[in-house]
Amino acid sequence: MPTDKDTIHLGACKVTFDINGTPLVLDSTKGGVKFMYEETTKELNRDQTGDTPVDEVVIGRKVSLEVPMTRKDLEALALVLPGSEKVGTARVDVYANKVISLLDYAKTVTVEPLAENTTDDDMITIYNAAPRAKLNYTYDYNNELVTDVTFKGYPDADGKLVGFGDPTAV
Template identity: 80%
Template sequence: MPTDKDTVHIGPCKVTFDIGGDTPFVIDKTAGPVKFTYEETTKEIKVTQTGDTPIDEIVIGRNVMAEVPMTRRDLDALLLVIPGSEKVGDARVDVYANKVVSLLDYANTVTIEPLSEKATTDDTITIYNAAPRAKLNYTYDYNNEQITDVTFKGYPDADGKLVGFGDPTAV
């Protein structure tokens, strides 16, 4: 039986972005917390007979995202988290202002796995179809890490699944 202290979860995690192929993109070094957010939007159902008192409320939307303050900033990493960017040879990544990009084209599975020694697969969060959006925050001095803030926003997959909590291999 779990004790009160067993229900408190703290510590870092690793984030895996399945980019297809044999080698996923793993973010295992961050500067600051990784934040997962799940939100519901609802619609209250009202009828004239009860005035402003709702008689029901239905969920009309769900949004998920993971915010990851990534410390890695090599060209290959930037190419993966800036949708629509292009690598020029081995020396540069170009981003175009006049390129319209569908984020869904860059969406794939994102898994968040806590690294605590007491973490289990029950603690895993899987966003089934998430696309990256990057915000670069580079401060050039001795006191600040150069951070690439990546937000993975979830979209429903082909089956309508958005997010899973627990063992991603369960059937």
């Protein structure tokens, strides 16, 4: 039986965005990686019970992962800015005149805690997540340059949204 000590984990994590078998590993962050899961529900009512619900059903689920990455290189930037284009090795261009589907950029994202006692059971996998970046750089001596990337989850072809635990379990 696990003790309280065994079920409490602190610390940083490593996020991997799997781009067609080529992983982008985001293991340098500042401010904490935040995972959010939210359900939307609908209360079911009957005339006979007035405003008292007789049931409530889940009608939707949303999942997202906020990653404040400090890794600043053009390769990583091109991968987290959907619709951008890497020009040679020295520039990333972002176009304002392109309308793009984020689903076209959705790939598997995994969160792997780095605390000493964590196992594969502590991992989180978003099966189909697309990046959306927010760049707000402050150039001074007291701040790191942080690129805020939010991975928004979408159901995969089988309808799976998120998995908690060992991603290799069968």
